[in-house]
Amino acid sequence: MPPNRKPEDTLLKKPLTLGLSQSYPSSALSTALKHVKIEMEDTDLPDLNSSCFGAIRMDKGPLDDDELKPLGWLHTTNVLKDINLDDDDEEDESYSKENDVGSNTYNGYGYQDDPMDPHRHINSKPPFSFSCLIFMSIEDCPLKRLPVKEIYRYIQDHFPYFRTAPTGWKNSVRHNLSLNKCFRKVDKIKGQSLGKGSLWCVDPDYRPNLLQALRKTPYHPYHHVLPYSPYGFSGGPLSNISSNQNRLSTVLSAYNGVPIPAHIALVERLLNSQLTHNQAHQNSLDLECEVDAAATMMMFRTPPDRRLAEHDRLKRESYPGARPIANQNLIIMGGLAPIQIRPEQPHCRPTLSDLAETALNELGDNRISRVAVTPENREMLKAKCTPSPSGMDHTYSLSSSIKVQADHGYSSDPGDVEMSDFSDESFEDESDMDQESRRLGDSGVHFHLEGGKRVDEKEALLPLKKRPPRMTEEDKKLADALLILSGIGAEAMPAKEAGSPGPEESTDVMMTEEVLEASR
DNA sequence: TTACCTTTAAACATCA
DNA sequence: CTGATGTTTAAAGGTA
Numbered sequence: 441m442p443p444n445r446k447p448e449d450t451l452l453k454k455p456l457t458l459g460l461s462q463s464y465p466s467s468a469l470s471t472a473l474k475h476v477k478i479e480m481e482d483t484d485l486p487d488l489n490s491s492c493f494g495a496i497r498m499d500k501g502p503l504d505d506d507e508l509k510p511l512g513w514l515h516t517t518n519v520l521k522d523i524n525l526d527d528d529d530e531e532d533e534s535y536s537k538e539n540d541v542g543s544n545t546y547n548g549y550g551y552q553d554d555p556m557d558p559h560r561h562i563n564s565k566p567p568f569s570f571s572c573l574i575f576m577s578i579e580d581c582p583l584k585r586l587p588v589k590e591i592y593r594y595i596q597d598h599f600p601y602f603r604t605a606p607t608g609w610k611n612s613v614r615h616n617l618s619l620n621k622c623f624r625k626v627d628k629i630k631g632q633s634l635g636k637g638s639l640w641c642v643d644p645d646y647r648p649n650l651l652q653a654l655r656k657t658p659y660h661p662y663h664h665v666l667p668y669s670p671y672g673f674s675g676g677p678l679s680n681i682s683s684n685q686n687r688l689s690t691v692l693s694a695y696n697g698v699p700i701p702a703h704i705a706l707v708e709r710l711l712n713s714q715l716t717h718n719q720a721h722q723n724s725l726d727l728e729c730e731v732d733a734a735a736t737m738m739m740f741r742t743p744p745d746r747r748l749a750e751h752d753r754l755k756r757e758s759y760p761g762a763r764p765i766a767n768q769n770l771i772i773m774g775g776l777a778p779i780q781i782r783p784e785q786p787h788c789r790p791t792l793s794d795l796a797e798t799a800l801n802e803l804g805d806n807r808i809s810r811v812a813v814t815p816e817n818r819e820m821l822k823a824k825c826t827p828s829p830s831g832m833d834h835t836y837s838l839s840s841s842i843k844v845q846a847d848h849g850y851s852s853d854p855g856d857v858e859m860s861d862f863s864d865e866s867f868e869d870e871s872d873m874d875q876e877s878r879r880l881g882d883s884g885v886h887f888h889l890e891g892g893k894r895v896d897e898k899e900a901l902l903p904l905k906k907r908p909p910r911m912t913e914e915d916k917k918l919a920d921a922l923l924i925l926s927g928i929g930a931e932a933m934p935a936k937e938a939g940s941p942g943p944e945e946s947t948d949v950m951m952t953e954e955v956l957e958a959s960r
Numbered sequence: 961t962t963a964c965c966t967t968t969a970a971a972c973a974t975c976a
Numbered sequence: 977c978t979g980a981t982g983t984t985t986a987a988a989g990g991t992a
Contacts, residue, residue, distance in 0.1 A: 618983050636976050637981050
């Protein structure tokens with residue numbers, strides 16, 4: 441044992457370092473800022489056709505009972521009572537039968553020839569590091585703590601590769617638990633006999649890093665451009681931005697960063713943990729957005745061509761009085777990826793909402809509420825919608841071409857926006873583009889950013905690269921503070937009006953326990 | 961090329 | 977004693 445680490449250290453607060461390194465701690469803020477910087481600079485869109493992604497193997501469907509119950513709070517609040525979260529395999533089968541999409545059948549998990557299909561690459565190793573696997577296993581446990589044996593079991597259950605793999609991987613798991621700063625042994629409760637070994641949990645300080653690592657899994661089409669938002673999920677460095685945008689980022693980054701559908705349930709839980717935390721602090725508008733997010737997550741199981749209608753139905757059934765406009769960007773963006781990752785599909789060409797999604801991720805701040813097509817965008821859009829013959833030189837910078845408009849709050853007239861407006865795939869000629877521009881000019885792709893900073897109209901309309909940098913000194917200080925506060929407890933702590941709850945001291949683990957306690 | 965990260969293997973200690 | 981668990985070191989390969 442090295443002199444700088446005593447046995448008790450495992451039970452104490454570890455020094456705050458970012459990253460998953462086992463040996464090379466670094467400055468939290470500098471590393472965080474490095475990631476932010478990378479994301480700001482890396483603005484080119486990848487060629488969708490040459491995307492590198494694959495599948496994880498799953499011999500157990502992603503829709504197991506256990507995995508489809510993470511939206512407990514929605515049940516308890518009666519918000520999504522009509523959404524069946526307890527599908528079993530039988531239901532999945534009927535589901536897939538009902539939802540065949542052309543010759544390329546949707547089988548309830550994905551498409552038969554989809555590289556993301558969990559049934560492919562049966563003998564391949566999952567595309568997750570051991571840190572991620574351990575993280576997933578712990579996060580998937582209600583109490584957020586597991587003995588090593590249960591971690592093994594989780595990994596084997598979800599990644600059957602390990603059922604037959606040489607036993608060395610268990611050594612790797614233990615090695616990772618011991619050496620990786622992200623994991624901590626939990627204090628044993630006096631008198632409680634757990635048998636051999638301890639429980640392991642995720643250090644809240646490092647939870648954002650694990651989430652980031654999970655999102656950075658290279659098995660999705662945008663891994664080098666849109667893998668995550670540093671502001672998503674548990675409230676990254678700039679989590680003073682609106683919770684709604686966090687929700688958007690959460691859904692998007694969760695979806696982009698984690699191969700579907702194997703970890704939809706996990707993503708739902710991660711999302712849920714944040715929702716639960718926010719419930720006490722958010723108004724009904726946010727709740728509605730959360731319902732949107734939850735319903736959107738459910739949509740990942742719905743074939744793309746049925747998502748809009750299905751989402752609309754769920755939304756209306758689960759949230760009476762819901763405004764339809766509220767979910768459009770979510771459902772559209774949430775529903776896009778399966779289309780985008782299918783180059784053999786004619787409608788895989790990037791859509792306006794694709795661009796909007798990219799812009800949202802790229803910008804990552806809360807000043808953007810509308811992405812509009814402008815004349816300057818036109819050529820880029822056309823090019824983007826026409827895959828290059830080589831399939832390799834197909835990158836564009838949105839920063840210089842997408843312009844934004846300020847638009848906070850809900851559209852005054854949501855009814856005039858058809859969801860299908862945003863699923864337009866291409867622009868055959870200039871008149872189409874003009875039409876689309878006008879349409880977007882009227883209704884746009886709205887990002888509802890409740891609580892966001894107001895954007896000066898002039899500034900908002902500047903080409904993005906000319907706009908001032910996002911990371912202010914204040915942001916940097918906040919980033920540091922939040923990293924110290926860490927974890928999900930740091931999510932969305934905007935400087936609200938007096939009386940609003942301040943930063944929580946509780947961690948997500950504590951939060952979960954509180955919720956469990958309350959539900960008993 | 962270098963620094964860093966991850967995996968793998970192995971040795972050893974501790975504990976039930 | 978045995979097997980599971982936990983710690984540490986080392987090396988190799990990959991990546992940015």
